Amino acid sequence: MTTASRDALELTPDVMEAAAESKAWPFEEARKIVKRYEGGFPDTVLFETGYGPSGLPHIGTFGEVARTSMVRHAFRVLTEDRIKTKILCFSDDMDGLRKVPDNVPNKEMLRTHLGKPLTKVPDPFSNEYPSFGAANNARLRAFLDRFGFDYEFASSTEYYAAGRFDEMLLTMLERYDAVMDIMLPSLREERAQTYSPFLPIHPKTGVVMQVPLEERKVDAGSIVWRDPESGELFETPVTGGHCKLQWKPDWAMRWAALGVDYEMSGKDLIDSVKLAAQICAALGKEPPEGFNYELFLDENGQKISKSKGNGLTIDEWLAYAPTESLSLYMFQKPKAAKKLYFDVIPRAVDEYYTFLSAYDRQDWKNRLGNPVWHIHDGTPPAIELPVPFALLLNLVSASNAQNTDVLWGFISRYAPGVTPQTHPELDRLTGYALRYFEDFVKPSKAFRAPDEIEREALAGINKALGALPADADGEAIQNAILDVARGIERYQDHKRKSPNGGPGVSVAFFQMLYQVLLGQERGPRFGSFAALYGIAETRGLITAALNGEL
Numbered sequence: 001m002t003t004a005s006r007d008a009l010e011l012t013p014d015v016m017e018a019a020a021e022s023k024a025w026p027f028e029e030a031r032k033i034v035k036r037y038e039g040g041f042p043d044t045v046l047f048e049t050g051y052g053p054s055g056l057p058h059i060g061t062f063g064e065v066a067r068t069s070m071v072r073h074a075f076r077v078l079t080e081d082r083i084k085t086k087i088l089c090f091s092d093d094m095d096g097l098r099k100v101p102d103n104v105p106n107k108e109m110l111r112t113h114l115g116k117p118l119t120k121v122p123d124p125f126s127n128e129y130p131s132f133g134a135a136n137n138a139r140l141r142a143f144l145d146r147f148g149f150d151y152e153f154a155s156s157t158e159y160y161a162a163g164r165f166d167e168m169l170l171t172m173l174e175r176y177d178a179v180m181d182i183m184l185p186s187l188r189e190e191r192a193q194t195y196s197p198f199l200p201i202h203p204k205t206g207v208v209m210q211v212p213l214e215e216r217k218v219d220a221g222s223i224v225w226r227d228p229e230s231g232e233l234f235e236t237p238v239t240g241g242h243c244k245l246q247w248k249p250d251w252a253m254r255w256a257a258l259g260v261d262y263e264m265s266g267k268d269l270i271d272s273v274k275l276a277a278q279i280c281a282a283l284g285k286e287p288p289e290g291f292n293y294e295l296f297l298d299e300n301g302q303k304i305s306k307s308k309g310n311g312l313t314i315d316e317w318l319a320y321a322p323t324e325s326l327s328l329y330m331f332q333k334p335k336a337a338k339k340l341y342f343d344v345i346p347r348a349v350d351e352y353y354t355f356l357s358a359y360d361r362q363d364w365k366n367r368l369g370n371p372v373w374h375i376h377d378g379t380p381p382a383i384e385l386p387v388p389f390a391l392l393l394n395l396v397s398a399s400n401a402q403n404t405d406v407l408w409g410f411i412s413r414y415a416p417g418v419t420p421q422t423h424p425e426l427d428r429l430t431g432y433a434l435r436y437f438e439d440f441v442k443p444s445k446a447f448r449a450p451d452e453i454e455r456e457a458l459a460g461i462n463k464a465l466g467a468l469p470a471d472a473d474g475e476a477i478q479n480a481i482l483d484v485a486r487g488i489e490r491y492q493d494h495k496r497k498s499p500n501g502g503p504g505v506s507v508a509f510f511q512m513l514y515q516v517l518l519g520q521e522r523g524p525r526f527g528s529f530a531a532l533y534g535i536a537e538t539r540g541l542i543t544a545a546l547n548g549e550l
Contacts, residue, residue: 011077015368016077017364018363018364018367018368019078021365022365022368022369023369024368024369025334026070026073027078027368029071029290030071030072032262033045033075033262036289041079042259042261044084044085045086046259047071047087047260047262047263048068048087048088048089048260049064049068049089049151051089051091051140052092053091053118053132053137054097054101054118054136058312059296059313059317059340060295062143062144062147062314062326062330063296064264065087066147066327066331067330068262068263070375072087072262073374073377074374077378087151088258088260089144089153090154091133091136091137091155093117093118093131093134093137095117095118095244096114096115096199096208097110097114097115097116097117098115100114105124105125106124107124109124115205115208116205116207116208117201117206119133119155121133123135133155143314147327157241160241160244163239164257165254166239168253168256169239169243169245169253171284172197172198172238172245172249172283173216173221174218176197179279179282182282183195186275194211195212196213196246197245197246197249198244198245198246199243199245200223200234201236201241202227203234209227211225211226211227211228212225213225217235220237221238222235223243248276251272251276252275252280255276255280255288256280256283256284259285261288261289262288262289263288264293265292266292266293266295267292267294270292273290291334294335294337296339297339298339298341299343312340312341319432320435320436320440321346322352324352324376325352326348327375328352328355329344331371332351342439343440346389347390349389350389350390352371353389356372356383359373383425385425385426385429386418387411387415387429390523390524391529392429394524394533395529395532395533396434396437397441397442397518397519398517398538403434404430407433407434408427410532410534411426411532414531445518445520446520447516447545447550448516448519450545454516455546457491457509457512458546459546460487461484461542462542462543462546464483465477465480465481465542467480468535470534474525474532477531478525478527478528479527481527482498486504491508492504493505493507514526517542517545517550519550
C-alpha cells in the first residue's frame with residue numbers, strides 16, 4: 001500500500017525534548033501561553049478566532065483557524081495534553097451592514113437594510129436561512145467542518161441576547177471614561193467629537209446607531225441618546241442585546257468576558273490589537289497572547305477581501321489541489337506577505353509531498369519542524385508519490401490528455417506496477433492536473449519557433465535521445481541533453497562547472513526547451529519529464545518543433 005495511517009502520537013521523552021527546543025513557530029507561540037500560566041493553568045485554555053460575516057468566507061479565514069489549530073496542538077504537546085483546550089470561532093454577526101458586498105445577489109434588497117445587524121438582514125442567496133448573517137455563518141461552519149477542525153462556533157447576536165456579556169458591558173459602562181481615554185487619541189478630531197463605544201439598536205428601525213450619548217446611567221445600566229433625524233430621545237439598556245459595542249471595544253470586551261488566552265490577527269490590525277489590549281486591561285482582565293500574521297494578496301498585490309471577492313476562494317483552491325497543500329501554504333512563513341492566486345498551487349502541492357516523503361528519514365527535532373507534523377497533528381500519513389504534480393502538469397501539456405486513462409498509460413509504463421488502485425493519491429492528483437491544465441496552463445500556452453542555434457541544439461538532443469535505450473531513466477536522459485548543451489557556446493555557463501571540469505549549462509537552455517516544446521516558460525527537470533513522457537514521444541515533440549508543427 002502507498003497510503004498508511006500512523007499510530008496516535010505518543011509523547012515519548014524524545015518527542016518532549018524535541019518539542020521543548022523546537023524553533024517551529026507554533027511551538028514558539030505555544031510557549032507564550034505556557035509562560036502566561038506559570039503559576040497554574042485554568043480549567044480550559046481558550047483559543048479564539050474572529051470572523052466578520054459581512055461577506056463570503058475566504059482562504060484567509062481558513063488560514064487563521066488552521067494556524068490557531070497548529071498552535072493549540074503544539075500547546076497540547078508542551079503540556080503533555082493535561083490541560084483542556086478549546087477553539088472558539090466567533091462570528092461578529094451583530095455588526096451593522098455598512099455596505100453591500102460586490103459578490104452577492106439581490107443587491108437592491110440589501111441596500112434597503114443597510115445599518116441593521118447582519119442577523120436582521122434577509123438572506124440574499126435564498127430563503128434557506130433566516131438572515132444574511134446566518135447564511136454566511138453556515139458557509140463558514142461548512143468549510144471548517146469540511147477540514148475536520150475541532151472548534152466551537154459562537155454568534156455575537158446570540159451571546160449578546162443571552163446576557164453572556166452583560167456583566168462586562170456594565171463594567172464598561174462604569175469605566176466609560178477610561179475606555180474613552182484610550183480610544184479618543186486614536187480617532188480623527190471630527191469623529192472623536194461624537195464617538196461612543198456603545199451602539200444602541202434603534203427600537204423602531206432596528207438600525208445599529210452610531211450616535212453620541214446624551215447621558216450615562218450607571219446605576220440603571222442604560223444610556224440615553226437622541227435620534228439624529230427625529231430628535232427623539234431614547235433610553236436603552238446596554239445589556240440583553242439592546243446595544244452592542246464599537247468593534248475595538250467589542251473585541252476587548254469579548255476577551256475580558258470570555259477569558260480568551262490566545263488570538264492571532266492580520267498585520268493590518270496591529271494598532272487595533274494594542275488598543276483592544278489596553279481596553280481589556282482597563283476592564284480588569286489580562287489581554288490574550290497572540291501574533292500578527294502578514295496579509296494575503298491577490299494577483300495584483302492587493303489585500304484579499306470578503307466583500308470584494310478577490311483572490312482565491314476555498315472551493316477554487318480545492319478544485320485544483322488537495323486540502324493538505326492549502327494547509328502547508330498557511331503554515332509556511334506566516335509573517336511574510338504571500339500571493340494567494342492560482343499560480344501558487346502547483347508548487348504548494350509538490351512541496352507538501354516533498355515534506356511528507358522526508359518525514360520518516362528525520363529525527364524528532366526535524367520532524368517537529370516539518371510542516372506535515374503540524375498539518376496532521378503529529379501523525380502524518382505515509383504516502384509514496386512516484387510522479388510529482390509539476391511533472392503531471394507537463395505530461396498533460398505534452399500529451400494533450402483529455403482524461404486520466406491517458407495519463408495512467410504513461411505513468412504505468414514509467415513506473416511498472418503503479419496503478420490507480422495501488423496509488424490512489426497519485427490518481428487523485430491526475431484529476432487535479434487535468435483541471436488545472438485546462439483552466440490555467442492551456443489558455444496561456446505560447447509556442448515559439450526555434451532560431452538556428454536552437455534548431456542545432458534540438459537536433460543534437462534528438463540524436464542523443466535516439467542513442468539511448470527506450471527504458472533509459474531520467475538521470476541518463478538529463479545527462480545526454482546536458483552533454484549536447486555543453487557543446488554549444490550559447491548555452492555554456494562558465495560560472496558553473498560540469499563534472500568533467502568544463503563549463504556548466506545555463507538556465508537559458510532549459511527555458512528554450514520549455515518555450516519551444518511545451519509553449520510555457522518553465523517546467524520540472526527535463527530528463528524526468530522525458531522519462532515519464534517517453535523517449536520516442538519526446539523525440540516526436542522535437543521533430544514537430546523543427547517542422548513548425550507545434
